[in-house]
Amino acid sequence: MVALEEQDMLSLAEKAVKLALRRGADEAEAFVNRSSTNSVTIEIGQISKTARIIDRGLGLRAIVKKAIGFSYTNVLEDAAIEETVNRALSFAKASKPDEDWNGLPTEKTFASVKGTYDRRIADLHSEDLVKIASLMLDAAENTDKHAFPIEGGAGTGCLSEAIANSRGVAATDEGTVIECSLATIGREGGEVTPECVEFNFEREYCIDPEWVGHEAARLAASALRAKRIETGMMTVIFTQFALQQLLYYTLMRAVSADYVQRNQSALKDRVGEKIGSDCVTVYDDGLLEGGIRTGKFDGEGVPQQNTVLIEKGVLRGFVYDNYTARKEGKESTGNGSRAGYLSTPGVDTTNFHVLNGRRSADQLVSGLDNGLLVYSVQGAHTSNPVSCDFSVVATPAWLVKGGEVSHAVRAVMLAGNIFEILKNVTEIADNSRKVGQLVAPWVAVENVKVIGK
Amino acid sequence: MREILDKIVDAASQRFGAEYAEIRAQELRRTSVTLKEGRVEAAKQGIEKGAALRVLVKGAWGFASVGSFDAEVLTEAVSDACKMASVTAPKLKKRIKLTRTKVIEDAVILKPKKDPSEIAVEEKISLALNVNDVAFASDRRVKSCTVNYLDLTGKTHFVNSDGTSITQDELYMWLGVGVTAKEKGVFTHSREAVGSTLGYEVFDVETPQKVGEMVAKRAVGQLEAKPPKGGTFPVILGPNVIGTLVHEAFGHLAEADLTLSGSIISDKLRKKVASSVVTLYDDGTVNGAFGSFRYDDEGVPAQKTLLVKDGVIVGLMHNRETAHQFDAEPTGNARAEDFRVEPIIRMRNTYIQPRDYSFDELAEDVKFGYYLKSFRGGQANLDGTFQVGIQEACEIVDGEVGETMRDVSISGNTLETLLKVDAVGKEFELWPGVCGKGQSAFVSSGGAHTRVKEVLVGGSA
Numbered sequence: 046m047v048a049l050e051e052q053d054m055l056s057l058a059e060k061a062v063k064l065a066l067r068r069g070a071d072e073a074e075a076f077v078n079r080s081s082t083n084s085v086t087i088e089i090g091q092i093s094k095t096a097r098i099i100d101r102g103l104g105l106r107a108i109v110k111k112a113i114g115f116s117y118t119n120v121l122e123d124a125a126i127e128e129t130v131n132r133a134l135s136f137a138k139a140s141k142p143d144e145d146w147n148g149l150p151t152e153k154t155f156a157s158v159k160g161t162y163d164r165r166i167a168d169l170h171s172e173d174l175v176k177i178a179s180l181m182l183d184a185a186e187n188t189d190k191h192a193f194p195i196e197g198g199a200g201t202g203c204l205s206e207a208i209a210n211s212r213g214v215a216a217t218d219e220g221t222v223i224e225c226s227l228a229t230i231g232r233e234g235g236e237v238t239p240e241c242v243e244f245n246f247e248r249e250y251c252i253d254p255e256w257v258g259h260e261a262a263r264l265a266a267s268a269l270r271a272k273r274i275e276t277g278m279m280t281v282i283f284t285q286f287a288l289q290q291l292l293y294y295t296l297m298r299a300v301s302a303d304y305v306q307r308n309q310s311a312l313k314d315r316v317g318e319k320i321g322s323d324c325v326t327v328y329d330d331g332l333l334e335g336g337i338r339t340g341k342f343d344g345e346g347v348p349q350q351n352t353v354l355i356e357k358g359v360l361r362g363f364v365y366d367n368y369t370a371r372k373e374g375k376e377s378t379g380n381g382s383r384a385g386y387l388s389t390p391g392v393d394t395t396n397f398h399v400l401n402g403r404r405s406a407d408q409l410v411s412g413l414d415n416g417l418l419v420y421s422v423q424g425a426h427t428s429n430p431v432s433c434d435f436s437v438v439a440t441p442a443w444l445v446k447g448g449e450v451s452h453a454v455r456a457v458m459l460a461g462n463i464f465e466i467l468k469n470v471t472e473i474a475d476n477s478r479k480v481g482q483l484v485a486p487w488v489a490v491e492n493v494k495v496i497g498k
Numbered sequence: 499m500r501e502i503l504d505k506i507v508d509a510a511s512q513r514f515g516a517e518y519a520e521i522r523a524q525e526l527r528r529t530s531v532t533l534k535e536g537r538v539e540a541a542k543q544g545i546e547k548g549a550a551l552r553v554l555v556k557g558a559w560g561f562a563s564v565g566s567f568d569a570e571v572l573t574e575a576v577s578d579a580c581k582m583a584s585v586t587a588p589k590l591k592k593r594i595k596l597t598r599t600k601v602i603e604d605a606v607i608l609k610p611k612k613d614p615s616e617i618a619v620e621e622k623i624s625l626a627l628n629v630n631d632v633a634f635a636s637d638r639r640v641k642s643c644t645v646n647y648l649d650l651t652g653k654t655h656f657v658n659s660d661g662t663s664i665t666q667d668e669l670y671m672w673l674g675v676g677v678t679a680k681e682k683g684v685f686t687h688s689r690e691a692v693g694s695t696l697g698y699e700v701f702d703v704e705t706p707q708k709v710g711e712m713v714a715k716r717a718v719g720q721l722e723a724k725p726p727k728g729g730t731f732p733v734i735l736g737p738n739v740i741g742t743l744v745h746e747a748f749g750h751l752a753e754a755d756l757t758l759s760g761s762i763i764s765d766k767l768r769k770k771v772a773s774s775v776v777t778l779y780d781d782g783t784v785n786g787a788f789g790s791f792r793y794d795d796e797g798v799p800a801q802k803t804l805l806v807k808d809g810v811i812v813g814l815m816h817n818r819e820t821a822h823q824f825d826a827e828p829t830g831n832a833r834a835e836d837f838r839v840e841p842i843i844r845m846r847n848t849y850i851q852p853r854d855y856s857f858d859e860l861a862e863d864v865k866f867g868y869y870l871k872s873f874r875g876g877q878a879n880l881d882g883t884f885q886v887g888i889q890e891a892c893e894i895v896d897g898e899v900g901e902t903m904r905d906v907s908i909s910g911n912t913l914e915t916l917l918k919v920d921a922v923g924k925e926f927e928l929w930p931g932v933c934g935k936g937q938s939a940f941v942s943s944g945g946a947h948t949r950v951k952e953v954l955v956g957g958s959a
Binding site for chain 1: 875
């Protein structure tokens with residue numbers, strides 16, 4: 046397909062906005078994005094598939110008398126865009142006015158961002174991805190004879206977007222991503238381990254497929270010979286995978302202004318209160334160098350920024366999009382997130398950054414007399430999204446005895462509440478990494494309810 | 499349309515060296531409304547069209563997706579797909595082959611009683627508002643209510659190099675409702691969904707009154723609930739909980755691609771893995787159910803697939819590739835979310851076959867245990883470890899259903915748990931859901947009330 050340059054995308058967006066105004070919209074906003082992804086897939090232990098997906102389209106918000114209509118299309122021709130404009134308008138007219146609607150955002154200056162685009166990624170071919178995947182597979186197979194690669198792959202994506210609205214916002218941005226991942230299981234005798242996953246996901250070309258393969262296999266092999274343990278209260282070290290799963294369905298929602306304003310957050314009316322232990326400091330950093338969610342602007346064309354959420358255990362604030370911010374007479378924090386042209390913006394965290402502590406991950410383990418090292422949890426999405434109570438399976442997880450990893454455990458559940466967890470954090474390591482939108486190190490938490498035998 | 503698609507498939511085989519090629523061209527229209535506390539966040543409608551091309555070259559897959567039906571664009575995409583596949587081919591340890599299937603020419607035209615595309619968006623907004631109003635009116639402790647309405651309609655054209663050519667209407671209806679309640683610092687949450695492949699008439703049965711009340715009552719009922727004891731107890735699982743358990747804990751392991759990946763059942767085919775009262779189906783033919791369709795995205799007819807018969811694994815869910823590996827028949831489980839992605843093995847309507855117990859008979863033998871009535875979500879791992887979160891549960895004391903419990907979840911190992919099923923009820927229910935496996939699929943799951951001798955119950959702290 047003919048490549049769509051950023052300036053063309055912006056012209057399309059501006060044209061759609063103008064047309065909407067001409068047809069009677071009070072305000073209008075158009076978002077155009079294009080993504081081109083290449084991938085190779087590993088299935089059942091072999092590289093068996095390559096794919097290229099090109100997706101692009103335009104989404105238009107039209108506001109008529111404080112009522113909002115939205116329409117999208119992936120056909121970027123004049124007639125289709127005109128239809129899209131008309132549909133958005135007729136849907137706005139069919140909808141109900143929202144008295145809290147206080148207008149689209151106005152134009153602002155963007156901060157500069159680093160590490161979000163790498164020409165080398167855009168230039169990679171399928172052959173290069175096959176090489177990356179092979180390196181990873183070979184590394185896994187050479188690590189341990191009981192570890193079996195099952196699925197994974199390597200991929201790249203080039204993303205560009207443009208936004209224009211009737212209040213002067215007109216901007217474009219582009220970015221790249223590259224990833225490789227491998228899931229393995231350990232098998233020995235009749236025993237099968239849970240899936241053990243390792244990956245790299247970066248904005249610049251700095252992945253290490255051999256490390257990924259090796260780690261995925263090492264984890265699976267060490268998850269074998271799992272034993273059950275007794276029920277009790279324990280200190281638990283959560284790695285980034287486990288933390289990401291637990292926080293995504295709880296704390297990341299509780300700090301969203303949409304949840305707060307709608308009585309769905311246990312943090313409502315608690316700004317300034319101590320909600321975590323002294324060592325917990327969390328930012329929502331939309332400008333983090335090389336961050337997965339880093340960009341110049343959010344889904345509404347508002348500059349992304351670094352927002353303090355929790356400082357030394359004290360709740361400092363929430364993240365806002367334009368709508369929720371204006372409802373409180375505030376400025377958006379640049380957290381109007383969008384899943385491409387198909388969706389309207391909504392509040393979401395960008396890079397949820399838990400700041401490093403001073404000790405190494407090894408020191409956290411060696412300082413633990415009797416506890417669990419939890420790599421991943423299962424079932425975090427069933428947490429109570431309002432109270433933030435959770436009850437999950439810790440898998441894979443290992444028992445730590447006398448400062449050393451003793452053996453894998455099985456059939457272990459963790460139950461608790463995310464705010465109790467925040468208060469019971471005893472130590473934070475210095476091994477920060479990105480997992481999904483979380484950027485965090487390992488975290489040790491005391492008095493976690495562990496349900497075993 | 500047919501001509502262009504035929505031409506592209508021919509080009510793949512004759513010019514670009516594909517031993518198999520298929521093209522799936524779709525035009526989709528989504529109308530949705532999101533309501534938060536009665537405020538219409540946005541009324542939305544979008545139209546998308548695009549094509550997915552899949553080829554097999556020297557035993558390796560190539561896939562391309564483009565948002566266009568233009569012959570030139572499609573030719574370039576299919577040529578790309580073939581080139582990419584030939585890059586992977588030399589690395590293959592084992593060439594991919596497809597099982598033969600019957601060549602089909604068919605046009606599936608749906609005639610819903612109430613076609614959602616002919617219903618004004620105003621009516622859809624007022625349906626959603628109704629649900630909201632019912633929820634708030636039912637109790638003052640209801641604090642928030644989110645309603646998501648969606649209808650998805652469209653057409654899929656499928657052509658492959660074996661000569662199969664199918665045109666199929668798409669129709670999915672969805673209404674998701676989430677309610678929170680609050681009192682004295684206690685927060686509770688409840689959700690429910692209506693999902694159907696019939697038309698808008700589904701809301702004549704699943705009325706706003708019924709749905710709104712059910713969700714609100716549950717959220718409020720949880721306010722006074724107490725946390726369960728953690729530990730191992732006998733349980734009775736409601737149809738939607740056993741359905742989720744069967745879907746998550748057994749179903750995924752019996753998707754043949756995951757079975758081949760080494761899931762815990764990979765060496766247990768034709769062996770007894772569950773108690774004799776357990777019979778499980780994955781069925782794509784239940785009329786109107788959310789996981790039903792006529793043909794899958796490889797052009798294979800959907801069917802009723804027996805997975806476990808009286809405790810013995812007798813079948814898996816296949817696409818044409820895994821069917822070839824297992825020397826089995828494809829089961830019509832190859833599904834793609836849309837033209838942006840390739841078909842993979844997915845479930846449809848998955849359930850435990852009802853038997854003959856009444857609820858009272860199931861409960862009467864339980865001295866102390868839990869009745870787990872409704873699920874919040876579930877997840878399982880290849881090793882058979884599952885977790886199912888519960889949004890509505892009660893104690894059972896001396897055979898009687900007692901106090902309400904809050905934030906319960908259960909966990910265990912699939913095979914150990916299925917062996918401990920000792921009785922299955924007689925009332926059959928299916929509940930809609932959206933399953934994630936990289937892509938989303940509309941499914942349903944259920945069966946009848948099921949008693950398990952013991953399962954690990956994880957209470958809140």
